[in-house]
Amino acid sequence: MGRRPCCEKVGLKKGPWTLEEDKKLVHFMLTHAPSSWRAVPKLAGLLRCGKSCRLRWTNYLRPDIKRGLLSDSEEKLVIDLHSRLGNRWSKITSYLPGRTDNEIKNHWNTHIKKKLRKMGIDPLTHKPIVPSSGEGVHNDHQQQPPVRVSATDRKDESGDQLDLAADVGELVDGKAAHDFCTDEVPMMEPHEIIIPCGTASAASSCSYSTSSSSASVASSNSILENNKAKEMKQQQQLQCMEWAESSMSFWDMDTDFTDWNLMFNDGDGLLDLDTLILN
DNA sequence: AAAGAAGCCAACCGCGCTCTA
DNA sequence: CTAGAGCGCGGTTGGCTTCTT
Numbered sequence: 001m002g003r004r005p006c007c008e009k010v011g012l013k014k015g016p017w018t019l020e021e022d023k024k025l026v027h028f029m030l031t032h033a034p035s036s037w038r039a040v041p042k043l044a045g046l047l048r049c050g051k052s053c054r055l056r057w058t059n060y061l062r063p064d065i066k067r068g069l070l071s072d073s074e075e076k077l078v079i080d081l082h083s084r085l086g087n088r089w090s091k092i093t094s095y096l097p098g099r100t101d102n103e104i105k106n107h108w109n110t111h112i113k114k115k116l117r118k119m120g121i122d123p124l125t126h127k128p129i130v131p132s133s134g135e136g137v138h139n140d141h142q143q144q145p146p147v148r149v150s151a152t153d154r155k156d157e158s159g160d161q162l163d164l165a166a167d168v169g170e171l172v173d174g175k176a177a178h179d180f181c182t183d184e185v186p187m188m189e190p191h192e193i194i195i196p197c198g199t200a201s202a203a204s205s206c207s208y209s210t211s212s213s214s215a216s217v218a219s220s221n222s223i224l225e226n227n228k229a230k231e232m233k234q235q236q237q238l239q240c241m242e243w244a245e246s247s248m249s250f251w252d253m254d255t256d257f258t259d260w261n262l263m264f265n266d267g268d269g270l271l272d273l274d275t276l277i278l279n
Numbered sequence: 280a281a282a283g284a285a286g287c288c289a290a291c292c293g294c295g296c297t298c299t300a
Numbered sequence: 301c302t303a304g305a306g307c308g309c310g311g312t313t314g315g316c317t318t319c320t321t
Binding site for chain 3: 015016036037038050051054058087088089090101102105
């Protein structure tokens with residue numbers, strides 16, 4: 001039995017998003033609390049599939065996204081997390097507030113991999129590359145990459161998040177033992193602790209989690225739909241609407257989206273939404 | 280200045296998981 | 301218990317930009 005496509009592909013637009021589409025999606029997301037992504041394009045007046053909308057929102061349009069190059073400390077954190085988690089980008093991203101899994105993944109593939117190789121570290125295994133005669137610089141066959149755990153295995157990692165969080169804390173404190181040579185990849189110093197951009201009250205008061213880039217509105221909503229969370233939902237929807245209303249002035253001004261980077265990212269990559277919104 | 284190569288990243292694809300009826 | 305719907309995730313691709321010759 002073949003899997004049905006996520007939506008009827010006929011007549012749906014693909015490829016790069018236009019300014020108009022972005023506007024529609026952002027406006028919709030800020031003014032509604034959609035219960036399913038499937039319904040989003042229809043309700044927002046977009047000729048896109050729900051999946052495409054979710055991707056565009058989570059990877060590009062979300063207000064709490066921190067754009068621009070990863071800082072050194074972020075990069076170090078990614079490297080360390082990758083050595084522990086492997087290619088579990090969403091997991092890695094959850095430790096980098098404001099970053100998206102797609103962004104981290106791209107950055108890993110285009111920058112960090114090269115950097116590590118240059119430093120003599122195998123990006124797969126995080127072990128020093130041992131040049132062997134007759135073969136390339138890689139010794140992938142000698143070292144297994146971080147074990148990719150199955151979903152069922154992941155269930156057994158119930159304490160994973162907390163344990164790793166503690167590890168990251170240790171990492172920040174410089175106490176953790178590392179799989180790779182710390183001489184070559186300096187660890188984070190305490191002063192390098194990243195202050196989540198989500199501390200901007202505007203972003204954090206909204207239901208969009210800043211602790212996990214993959215925490216989409218949909219996932220938030222699926223949680224919120226839970227009876228146990230109804231009360232929270234009402235509260236968060238109110239907060240979200242407050243944010244939306246206050247921020248809608250952006251859209252009323254015939255906003256040029258190219259200015260968004262400036263709006264949501266200052267030179268340090270830290271957001272100052274409070275200032276922006278309150279003004 | 281032009282052409283080709285390399286780099287980069289947004290977006291797509293499809294699998295697997297969870298939830299629900 | 302089962303099947304279907306929907307979502308999240310990771311891998312891959314396509315096309316634009318920048319660099320090199």
